[in-house]
Amino acid sequence: xxxxxxxxxxxxxxxxxxxxxxxxxxxxxxxxxxxxxxxxxxxxxxxxxxxxxxxxxxxxxxxxxxxxxxxxxxxxxxxxxxxxxxxxxxxxxxxxxxxxxxxxxxxxxxxxxxxxxxxxxxxxxxxxxxxxxxxxxxxxxxxxxxxxxxxxxxxxxxxxxxxxxxxxxxxxxxxxxxxxxxxxxxxxxxxxxxxxxxxxxxxxxxxxxxxxxxxxxxxxxxxxxxxxxxxxxxxxxxxxxxxxxxxxxxxxxxxxxxxxxxxxxxxxxxxxxxxxxxxxxxxxxxxxxxxxxxxxxxxxxxxxxxxxxxxxxxxxxxxxxxxxxxxxxxxxxxxxxxxxxxxxxxxxxxxxxxxxxxxxxxxxxxxxxxxxxxxxxxxxxxxxxxxxxxxxxxxxxxxxxxxxxxxxxxxxxxxxxxxxxxxxxxxxxxxxxxxxxxxxxxxxxxxxxxxxxxxxxxxxxxxxxxxxxxxxxxxxxxxxxxxxxxxxxxxxxxxxxxxxxxxxxxxxxxxxxxxxxxxxxxxxxxxxxxxxxxxxxxxxxxxxxxxxxxxxxxxxxxxxxxxxxxxxxxxxxxxxxxxxxxxxxxxxxxxxxxxxxxxxxxxxxxxxxxxxxxxxxxxxxxxxxxxxxxxxxxxxxxxxxxxxxx
Ligand code: SF4
Numbered sequence: 001x002x003x004x005x006x007x008x009x010x011x012x013x014x015x016x017x018x019x020x021x022x023x024x025x026x027x028x029x030x031x032x033x034x035x036x037x038x039x040x041x042x043x044x045x046x047x048x049x050x051x052x053x054x055x056x057x058x059x060x061x062x063x064x065x066x067x068x069x070x071x072x073x074x075x076x077x078x079x080x081x082x083x084x085x086x087x088x089x090x091x092x093x094x095x096x097x098x099x100x101x102x103x104x105x106x107x108x109x110x111x112x113x114x115x116x117x118x119x120x121x122x123x124x125x126x127x128x129x130x131x132x133x134x135x136x137x138x139x140x141x142x143x144x145x146x147x148x149x150x151x152x153x154x155x156x157x158x159x160x161x162x163x164x165x166x167x168x169x170x171x172x173x174x175x176x177x178x179x180x181x182x183x184x185x186x187x188x189x190x191x192x193x194x195x196x197x198x199x200x201x202x203x204x205x206x207x208x209x210x211x212x213x214x215x216x217x218x219x220x221x222x223x224x225x226x227x228x229x230x231x232x233x234x235x236x237x238x239x240x241x242x243x244x245x246x247x248x249x250x251x252x253x254x255x256x257x258x259x260x261x262x263x264x265x266x267x268x269x270x271x272x273x274x275x276x277x278x279x280x281x282x283x284x285x286x287x288x289x290x291x292x293x294x295x296x297x298x299x300x301x302x303x304x305x306x307x308x309x310x311x312x313x314x315x316x317x318x319x320x321x322x323x324x325x326x327x328x329x330x331x332x333x334x335x336x337x338x339x340x341x342x343x344x345x346x347x348x349x350x351x352x353x354x355x356x357x358x359x360x361x362x363x364x365x366x367x368x369x370x371x372x373x374x375x376x377x378x379x380x381x382x383x384x385x386x387x388x389x390x391x392x393x394x395x396x397x398x399x400x401x402x403x404x405x406x407x408x409x410x411x412x413x414x415x416x417x418x419x420x421x422x423x424x425x426x427x428x429x430x431x432x433x434x435x436x437x438x439x440x441x442x443x444x445x446x447x448x449x450x451x452x453x454x455x456x457x458x459x460x461x462x463x464x465x466x467x468x469x470x471x472x473x474x475x476x477x478x479x480x481x482x483x484x485x486x487x488x489x490x491x492x493x494x495x496x497x498x499x500x501x502x503x504x505x506x507x508x509x510x511x512x513x514x515x516x517x518x519x520x521x522x523x524x525x526x527x528x529x530x531x532x533x534x535x536x537x538x539x540x541x542x543x544x545x546x547x548x549x550x551x552x553x554x555x556x557x558x559x560x561x562x563x564x565x566x567x568x569x570x571x572x573x574x575x576x577x578x579x580x581x582x583x584x585x586x587x588x589x590x591x592x593x594x595x596x597x598x599x600x601x602x603x604x605x606x607x608x609x610x611x612x613x614x615x616x617x618x619x620x621x622x623x624x625x626x627x628x629x630x631x632x633x634x635x636x637x638x639x640x641x642x643x644x645x646x
Contacts, residue, residue, distance in 0.1 A: 001025060006034060006494065007438045009048055010419040012106035014326055014430025015177040017044055018496040021420060021440040028052060028420060028441055037496045039155060039431040045176045055418055055444075060401055062445020065413040072413070077446060081453075083412060085460035087395050088124065091368040097125035098347045099367040101358065101393075105351070106135060107373030107400075108450065110424025110437060111330075112474045115337045116451040116467050117372060123463040126344030128366060130351040132632025134379055138294040139325040141631030142303030146311070146520055148513030150328035151506025153286065153321075155431050159184045160320030161286040163278055165193045167217055167306055168292020170200040174543050175430060185320075193278065195220065196292060198542055198606065199599040208274070211601055214538050214637055215528040216265040217293035218302035220272070221309055222525070223261035225253045227276035228312055234280075235314030242316075242510040242518055249308060249521035256525075264530060279313040284320030295637045296528045300630030304522035311519050317507035326429040332485075332501030333427070333478045351376070352634035353625040355385025359392055369396040372416075372450050377405035381623035381634050382587045399450055415447045422449040423471035425478055425492075432502035436475070436492040528638075535573060536640040537565070537605040539585065541619045561592040561618075563643070564606040570596055573643060581643040583607065585622040591646060605641055 002024050009017045018037030022030040031051065035042035044051075064080035065072040075083075091099050102121050108114055121127050143150055158164060158181040172179050186192055194206040195217065203209040212220055228234045229250055239246040262269060279285060287310045293302045307323040315321030349357035349366075354376050358366055369390060377387045383405065390396055391409045398410040407413050419426075421443040426435055448456075451467075458467040469477075475489040482488075485500050514520045532538060563583060565575075575581055577596040582589050583605065592607065600606050607619045626635035 005438055005440045006436070006496070007419055007440055008426045008435035008496070009044070009051075010109040010424065010426050010437055011047070012109065013045075013047075014175055014428060015039065015045070016109075016426050016428035016430065016433070016435065017048055017177065018433070018435050019044065019048070023441060026441060028055065031420075034496060037433060037435070038498060039177050039428075039433055040496075041177065041180065055420055057402075059403070060444060061403055061413060061415045062447060063415060064446070067411045077448070077456075080412060080414060081456050081460060084397055084414070085457055087368060087397070088370075088457070088461065091395070092125060095364045095367050097127050097344070099128075099364040101128040101130075101349065101366050101369045103130050103354070103369060103371045103374050103376055105130070105133060105374035105376070105379075107375070110426055110451075111333075111335075111338075111478050112424045112471055113373070113449065113451045115474070116454045118338060118342075119467050120454040120458055120463070122342050122344060123458065123466050124461065126342075126346045128347045128349055128361070130354070131348035132351045132627065132634075134351060134634050134636075135291065136294070136326050137631035137633035138299035138628040139289055139291070139303050139631070142294070142300040143307060143323070143325055145300075145514075145630070146304055146307045146522070147507060148515075149506070150325065151503060152324045152327040153506065154327075154502065154504035155181050157319055157322075157504055158182055158286055159188070161185050161190050161284050162320065163191045163193065163282040163285040164288065165195065165275070165278070165285065166202060166206075166288045167195045167290060168294075169288055169290020170196075170202045170542055171288065172201040172205060178430065191278070191282070193275070197601050197604060198540060200542060210267060210271055210275075213264065213266040213530060213601075214540060214604065215296050215530050218298060218305040218525060219256070219261045219264040219527050220267065220275075221302070221305035222253055222256045223258065223265065223267075223272040224275050224279055224309055225305070225312060226256065226258060226261070227272060228280055229253055233276070234312040238311060238314050238316065238519070242512075243311060243521055244516045244518045245521035245523050248523040252523060252525060264527065279309055283314065284318050285310075285313065285315050286321055287315070287323045289323060289325050292637070294628065294631075294633060296635050297626060297629060297638060298526055298528045299628035299633060299635060301522060301525050302528075305525060308521055311521070316519065317505065317510055319505050322506070327431065329427040329429065329432050329499060329502065331432075331503065332482045332487075332499045334480045335478065350627060350632060352381060352627045352632065354380045355382050355387075355389040356625060358386070358389025367394045369393045371397070371406055371410070372399040375400070375404040375406045377409065378618060379620060381620055381625045381636065381639075383618065383620045384588055385625070399453060401447070414453055415445065416453065417443045417447045417449050421447060423475070424449070424451075425475045427499075432499045432504060433496050434487070434492065434499050435496040436489070438493060532603060532640060535642050537569065537642065538603055538637070539619070539622055539639040539641045540604050540606050540637055541608050542606070561590060561607065562595055563592045564595045564597040564600050565604070565643075566600045566602040567596040567598060569600075569602050570594065575643060575645050580646050582646045583622060583641050583643050585624060585639050585641045587624050588621040590621055594643075605643065
């Protein structure tokens with residue numbers, strides 16, 4: 001028997017693709033992009049096309065496991081849930097609820113999962129949660145200060161742009177379903193400019209690639225702004241009527257000497273003039289902001305400097321314009337369960353410094369951990385310290401699909417489902433379409449959705465009906481405001497639809513949700529400290545087509561880690577192509593094979609994340625735990641390393 005069922009990819013990717021899965025005799029034989037989904041447009045990325053390898057992998061853990069002296073032992077769900085509930089109760093009673101750390105991150109995407117996990121911990125008592133993160137937190141914090149919200153244009157609005165400037169974002173790899181809209185805009189004559197220290201796949205396709213010094217994005221934005229202001233080429237209507245703080249911003253910009261801007265960015269004045277002309281004369285111009293500029297100590301301020309260019313050039317609130325981060329979708333949904341204040345007093349620990357926080361937090365010290373939707377021992381900076389911190393806990397529970405680096409140091413493993421085995425409602429952070437995760441086949445082995453695990457634990461801990469309800473009931477509850485539009489749990493089973501309440505061109509009425517009701521210009525800016533003393537190198541890593549964070553198919557993991565450096569950089573260090581080197585940072589040393597690559601900027605060591613399992617070869621061992629100014633994201637690009645031949 002052959003059947004086609006629609007579902008949605010709920011991995012940590014902005015595209016949230018609509019998928020048609022084909023089932024034959026109970027086995028999924030194929031999954032493809034839904035041609036009727038306005039953003040997926042009938043294709044998946046390489047990660048999606050190979051997802052069934054991951055889904056049917058022999059490595060998946062299909063039953064609850066308890067760590068014993070003799071190693072992992074399969075146990076029943078009844079036993080596993082009893083142990084989990086008993087441990088939670090024990091540590092709450094003995095050391096207080098805050099002695100328990102709940103660590104979840106971007107692995108939890110569905111709204112039922114998000115809502116029920118939040119409710120679970122609120123019913124349980126004020127535990128220790130994580131604050132900050134590893135991704136867009138600095139971008140969001142910067143944009144909240146400027147605009148008061150996170151409004152971002154729908155990706156298809158890019159087809160209205162006459163120019164697109166991409167700052168530190170590898171769209172052709174990380175937003176493959178945004179790329180076709182950029183291509184359409186270019187067909188209509190739009191110019192594509194990429195600002196990126198790395199000659200990324202996106203940079204290679206640009207009309208102009210400006211390979212600035214890593215971390216100098218804020219200074220480049222200052223240089224463009226300086227030329228616009230000095231030559232009176234900015235939008236007075238916007239600055240006079242719809243903004244506040246422009247005079248202070250102007251003084252700030254004019255106080256930064258152009259000579260400093262040129263030496264920090266490594267660019268020529270002609271480069272800055274070319275961008276200035278673009279921002280002054282081409283409208284609408286879309287500015288896309290990636291993680292690159294934000295992964296620094298001044299990451300949030302840098303984002304604000306880039307936002308300001310969109311503002312002074314009159315590109316805010318117009319089709320084809322905008323300063324775009326990720327999308328805050330779900331405008332049409334009832335998300336009150338996720339937004340209402342928590343009932344209990346929580347404590348928080350910093351995600352970018354998780355290892356140190358786990359080890360050093362006191363009063364009460366952390367005794368127990370519960371991880372779901374995250375693999376911090378692979379994805380946080382300084383993973384050796386994170387493993388040490390997790391190992392120091394008396395008892396650790398991990399909910400996951402595989403025996404990840406974090407799960408390896410756990411005491412109890414609870415196996416969870418994928419998007420092909422469960423129901424949930426997913427909103428994207430790269431577009432405004434709504435879609436259902438639907439169960440395509442029954443769960444493999446005894447895997448359960450995360451939210452069912454929380455429901456069952458809630459029963460054991462006596463939380464009443466707070467978390468009860470079937471997936472359909474929860475989904476219809478989120479969709480209540482859209483029922484009048486005919487969008488329900490039942491209708492979403494058959495089609496993906498755009499959210500009719502989404503603001504696809506935000507701020508078009510120039511109403512901002514800041515305190516002043518106006519766009520708020522940045523008034524102080526401290527550039528990143530880019531001092532590098534030879535023989536130090538800047539450690540950089542970019543995402544690849546084969547990975548979703550720490551998730552890489554086993555076959556795609558390189559047998560050895562590879563680092564890429566410019567031939568001149570290698571020559572200065574007397575290292576040759578294909579040599580084996582030891583890469584050393586302040587926190588770790590990793591061995592790798594060198595590839596000479598003339599495309600890499602001198603002074604940069606490019607080290608792509610490698611293994612998800614154990615992060616044994618991964619870049620995150622080397623990364624130090626730096627934190628951004630606002631938003632508290634990991635300042636991933638601050639780490640310096642040296643190399644020596646081994
Ligand atoms: S990883 Fe992203 S692009 Fe790939 S299938 Fe999933 S949602 Fe689509």
